[in-house]
Amino acid sequence: MVVEGGLVDLVVAKVPDRESREFWLWILLVVGVHILAFSHGPI
DSSP: OHHHHHHHHHHHHHOOTSSSSHHHHHHHHHHHHHHHHHHHOOO
């Protein structure tokens, strides 16, 4: 959760416009990586 929060903070700093498509694509990527990491466990 801490890593995901850090990644979201980076996305907010990189793309400050929260209505843009780029912002939501980055957020979707972060959440997708989070879900895949927990579903597959440690590598």
